[in-house]
Amino acid sequence: MERTNEGERLPAGPAHVRAVTPGRPAPGGPAGPGRPDGPGALTPADEERRRGVRRMKAIATGALLLMATVFALATWAEHAGAGAWTGYVAAAAEAGMVGALADWFAVTALFRHPMGLPIPHTAIIPTKKDQLGRSLGDFVGENFLSSDVVRARLRGVGIGARLGEWLGRPENADRVTAELSTALRGALTVLRDADVQAVVSEAITRRATAREVAPGLGTMLEKIVADGGHRRVVDLVCARAAEWLGEHGDSVMDAVAGGAPGWTPRFVDRKVGERVYRELLRFVTEMRDMPDHPARGAVDRFLTDFAADLRSDPDTRARVERLKNETLARHEVQDLIASVWGAVRSMLVAAAEDEHSELRVRARTALLSLGKRLAADGRLRGKVDGWVEGAAVHLVTTYRDEITSLISETVAGWDAEHTSRKIEAHIGRDLQFIRINGTVVGSLAGLAIHTVARLLGA
Structure with a gap:
């Protein structure tokens, strides 16, 4: 001894x-x-x-x-x-x-x-070390990780009221905003652009391919025509056409003369070209200056009929779908879709780094508003408390065995x-x-x- x-x-x-x-x-x-x-x-x-x-x-x-x-x-x-x-x-x-x-x-x-x-x-x-470890794990599981105990404890704490009081202070809202900005920058830094671009491109392409766009386009076009929203486009086209004709009259007359038969005299071709030019200019000018011009009514009827075809005509819808798929399959379109992530990422990083950016200002304002609402609205506090209790109970009931086994296995390993x-x-x-x-x-x-x-x- x-x-x-x-x-x-x-x-x-x-x-x-x-x-x-x-x-x-x-x-x-x-x-x-x-x-x-x-x-x-x-x-x-x-x-x-x-x-x-x-x-x-x-x-x-x-x-x-x-x-x-x-x-x-x-x-x-x-x-x-x-x-x-x-x-x-x-x-x-x-x-x-x-x-x-x-x-x-x-x-x-x-x-x-x-x-x-x-x-x-x-x-x-x-x-009895291992047995004590198992007993300790069972004791913790039965007396600390039960749903009733967790709910009672969290209900007594009053998470919603405390969170509202805490968020209602400007310095705390600034702190949370800064932490969220740091987390956002870290997440954007960790993510690989190529992977995200591939996911975004695949998601957009798959969603666009799976959904027929013709009926939606038809409904939208019908509403635009009914509201007269297309008239500004017609006005712009007529104004630009009148300006172009005024600046390129010789080009129009040369084009008409160039398309005339070879056996006609040149002066006749010139006269025909001038007449065609004057008629085109008159037509476009009248259409530009006259809101009730017959051609404008024809445009309205064409767009209305086209909207109806987009919604109900099988051939028109099929042609639109083919055009959509062909457009999405083009490399230029895929590159454009992929580049969306780069633009969004740069915008988010810049906004997260700038303390005075609209993103951070709005986030801070939203946090302060949430804090005030939680402090004043009992129903909202009750909802927050219910959400927190539900989440905690779910975690406890789902992972209770893992937590208790962690205790017993840790003690057993000593x-x-x-x-x-x-x-x-x-x-x-x-x-x-x-x-x-x-x-x-x-x-x-x-x-x-x-x-x-x-x-x-x-």
Whole structure:
């Protein structure tokens, strides 16, 4: 047997030496959970707690030695005829020793075999470590991760009210806006442009291909014509056509003359060209200046008929679909769709970096508004509390087994001896008070029993 610095006797041998030698790994292989340099290793705070435990052990052991010394002196004095009082002192000291030894055994049995003897139901923590881990996991799952407990706790916290009060402060809204901007920039930086462009292009193309556009175009065109929205386009076309004809009269006359038969005289071709030009210019000018020109009515009727065909004529709809698919298949269109992401990304990054950008200003305003609404609107607070409770309950009920298994598996992965030491470092100091109290209570009980026995004997 050898005595450790905690004052307990442990079995000597290579295994014990390896377990307590600083800087050497515990038996069983390399570092891992519960080993000196693993997750279950003693931290500097644990070492400080262990020093406190050793001090309390020394005090408790000192109390036991004091009781033994007093018992020896009182017994000697009783045999030397010092008086009846020595019997009372001896009885108190004897009972104090018994109480101290009994509580020493009980406290020591939690963490190791007392005096190294394999007494049944001792070294409870090292031998029952895995069972304790499972019990701890079950206890946490049943008492902390149940839906009723989570709902009651969150309902008592009042998430909606606290969130409203917190967001209602401008400095907090600024902080949240800044954090969201940082997160947005980080996300945009991490994303690969090629991947996002491919996804965007595929999504837009698939959606456009799967949906027939002709009926929608027909409905939109019909509404535009009914509201007279197309008239501005007609006005613009007529004005531009009149300007062009006024500037390019020679080109029109040359085109007409160039299309005349070869056997006609040149001056005749010239006259015909001039006549055609004047008629075209007159027609376009009248159409530009006369809102009720017959040609405008013809345009209205054409657009109305075309809108109806887009909605109901199978041939027209089929031709529009073919044109749509051919247009989407062109490389230029695909490149344009892919470039949308680059433009959006640049815009978002710039807006996120600029504290005075419209995006950040609107986000800050929205957060402040949300905070004020939460503070003033009880129904909205109730909805927020319900959402938070529902989300928390879903997470707890869905992942409760994973959480409890994490506890039990983590404890199971710890080294038994280091687990015992770690637990003892946390609660051992309080347990030494049990030894001290046992010494004091045992002494008082022994004194009381001896007194009663003397009184009854008298």
